Amino acid sequence: MAYRNIFLIVFGWICVGLGIVGAVLPVMPTTVFLLIAAWAFAKGSPRLHGWLLDHPRLGSYIRDWELYGAIPLRGKITALVMISLSASWMVFFSTLPALAVGGTLAVLACVLVFIFTRPSAAPQSDI
Structure with missing residues (x-):
């Protein structure tokens, strides 16, 4: 695996973690970190990108943004x-x-x- 992919995967997981923190703390955003994680996973690991898009609670929002630029x-x-x-x-x-x-x-x-x-x-x- 290339160093670039490893970096993107680690960066994506950091963003997922920050997104989770943002879901709990009102002062931190959630959506922006999850969208950045989706971008990083799309570039670094199609499997993790698919996992995020198929997530039962988050997947539809990320998919709608990626495909249509939709914000609920x-x-x-x-x-x-x-x-x-x-x-x-x-x-x-x-x-x-x-x-x-x-x-x-x-x-x-x-x-x-x-x-x-x-x-x-x-x-x-x-x-």
Whole structure:
């Protein structure tokens, strides 16, 4: 096995571990680490990539993202609420300079635009 594949597999497992921590701790993201793990496994180990895609709880979300760029509506609403709370805290309680606050709010707005322009589910077939 090539060193590159070993690195990607180890990196993928680290991301899976961080994703698990993120599922328990509200301050850590879960999805981003699992998507990075899926990417690393796809490049380093098709078997582990398949395992992640076939996972009973996580597989459908990762598969929908890889195939269609879909973000579930529940995830979109959660992102909207968390970003709104963070932005509100920053505006009302932060001591950061106005330029830093404005720049951060602009980035958060762009993130929300990206999230809400993705499909909410995989397309339904007409079978």
